[in-house]
Amino acid sequence: MQHGFLCFRAEQMMIVAGDYKVNIFEGTEQYAKPRILVIHPLYNRSTNNADIMLIKLRAPMVLNKYVSLAPLPRQGTGVAEGHVCRVSGWGYNSLEGGQVPVTLRTVTVPIVSTARCNSSDSFNGNITANMICAGYNTGGKDACKGDSGGPLVCDRRVYGVVSWGNGCGDAKFPGVYTAVSRFRRWIDQTIYGSYLRCFKPWK
Structure with a gap:
């Protein structure tokens, strides 16, 4: 544990991108094992507050017409009622x-x-x-x-x-x-900042 972050191993997890039908191999899927999972330090299992986690992959996914990036909102940007x-x-x-x-x-x-x-x-x-x-x-x-x-x-x-x-x-x-x-700053700091020391390779 560093900087208040909890780091978890995930040996049994597989990340899949480009999937649509989970019971059929369509040829568009990409697979990657996670290197580490980072749960937000304020996560509360009882209240579900700060229920967010980041996953660092062992290898990057390849962007194509089936796999693309999902942009995030800026820190503190809300969505209006009824939207x-x-x-x-x-x-x-x-x-x-x-x-x-x-x-x-x-x-x-x-x-x-x-x-x-x-x-x-x-x-x-x-x-x-x-x-x-x-x-x-x-x-x-x-x-x-x-x-x-x-x-x-x-x-x-x-x-x-x-x-x-x-x-x-x-x-x-x-x-x-x-x-x-509400967590955009934490996400950016974890990915790009000193918190990367939390991501320790494991076998």
Whole structure:
């Protein structure tokens, strides 16, 4: 541990880029093993605050028409209530579970104000400044179990990361996402700054 960062080994993990159907090899996939995982030092498992992690790959992915970079927002840049964003993932279609979709799925959801998300009718004060809520007043469309870590894209930038919720598609409980703009400075410092000393090769 250095500079308050926790560094984790991930020998069993494989990072895949350029995938669409998880049960079929399409020839567009690229694979890389992680060198190290860096969890944010303020991450709280009980509250899900600062629910964000960086992965340093052993080798870079090759950018092409199937694999491209996802721009991030500037530090502290917010998204207005009602702004429609897109979330993607291979998670369950409903809380009841069933079979996990093999094809990447996506849905658009509007941003919900922190005030409404924190109301007594909803999450009752459990939404921190490091979180974004998104969902419809009528429910029905949402990220779900298995989508955690997926991107919430607004204006072609990753403003959120699927974090937690109460059920899936519940009208009273929008999906909760880590607010990426709150961590942009930490991301840049970790990637480009002295915190790289945290990334120690392992066998």
